[in-house]
Amino acid sequence: xxxxxLGPPGAGKGTQAAIVSKxxxxxxxxxxxxLRAAVKEGTEVGRxxxxxxxxGKLVPDEVIIGIVAERVEKPDCAxxxxxxxxxxxxxxxxxxxxxGIQFDHVISIETADSVxxxxxxxxxxxxxxxxxxxxxxxxxxxxxxxxxxxxxxIQRDDDRADTVRHRLEVYHRETEPLxxxxxxxxxxxMVENEGGIESVNRRIMAVLGK
Numbered sequence: 001x002x003x004x005x006l007g008p009p010g011a012g013k014g015t016q017a018a019i020v021s022k023x024x025x026x027x028x029x030x031x032x033x034x035l036r037a038a039v040k041e042g043t044e045v046g047r048x049x050x051x052x053x054x055x056g057k058l059v060p061d062e063v064i065i066g067i068v069a070e071r072v073e074k075p076d077c078a079x080x081x082x083x084x085x086x087x088x089x090x091x092x093x094x095x096x097x098x099x100g101i102q103f104d105h106v107i108s109i110e111t112a113d114s115v116x117x118x119x120x121x122x123x124x125x126x127x128x129x130x131x132x133x134x135x136x137x138x139x140x141x142x143x144x145x146x147x148x149x150x151x152x153x154i155q156r157d158d159d160r161a162d163t164v165r166h167r168l169e170v171y172h173r174e175t176e177p178l179x180x181x182x183x184x185x186x187x188x189x190m191v192e193n194e195g196g197i198e199s200v201n202r203r204i205m206a207v208l209g210k
Contacts, residue, residue: 001026001080001208002102004087006178007109008171009164010116011193012200016109017082019201023210027076031064031085038067045070065095072101080104089174093181106182107204111193113168120164124153 001024005013021028038046039053045066052059064086072081083103087093122135124144128151133140140147157163182188189207193200 001104003080003082003208004103004106004182005082005084005109006106006175006182007193008111008113008116008176009167010120011109011111012197013109014084015197016107016201016204017084019197020204020208021082023205024080024208026080026082028082028084029068029071029077031067034067034071035059035064038070043070061089061092061095065092065099068096068101069099087178090177090181093178103182103187105189105208106178106187107207108179108188108190109193109200110190115193116168117161117164120159121155121161123155123159125156126151127154 003017003020003026005017007013017028035046035049035053039050040046045063048063049059049067052063068083068086071077087096119134119137122137124133124135124140125131126133126146126149129146129149131146131148132138133147133153140153144153145151146153158167179188179190189204191200191203191207
């Protein structure tokens with residue numbers, strides 16, 4: 001089963017992909033991990049990617065697609081996989097089709113902007129051990145102090161209100177159009193992001209027929 005998860009930043013795509021990956025016994029392969037692995041292995045597209053990364057430039061679509069093509073040929077993808085971080089645009093989705101990569105289901109985790117903002121802007125992370133908290137949903141016992149190791153908590157730059165607004169704008173402009181693209185191919189499955197992680201996962205497994 002070949003899957004993609006769509007949804008705005010903070011919708012819980014990574015969390016759900018990890019659960020589904022475990023339940024179905026298929027790997028989740030992220031763009032970042034693929035890039036790092038290709039660079040480490042020194043493949044041709046890995047070397048191309050490294051030249052852009054070393055220059056501080058964005059890795060272009062054709063290189064990203066080449067790395068995806070290499071990765072999905074590996075034995076652990078024989079029974080399927082979940083792509084994380086690609087496609088982000090219609091151009092990338094078309095490029096994947098052109099090299100023969102089709103998807104069985106594209107899961108869109110439907111989440112309102114207000115929910116995303118509250119979720120991300122309220123998030124706090126420990127600088128030392130990486131534990132995460134939320135000022136209302138999962139507050140630390142002592143304000144600003146990690147329950148796990150006692151170090152101070154910070155708000156990541158990515159989670160500041162103005163950055164979250166910008167990330168949402170980019171999502172609506174560049175990535176959300178993929179919903180129409182995959183709807184036309186009859187593989188879009190929309191799942192409401194209501195209730196806890198388990199509730200959302202039950203809905204996802206139901207639309208996958210599992």
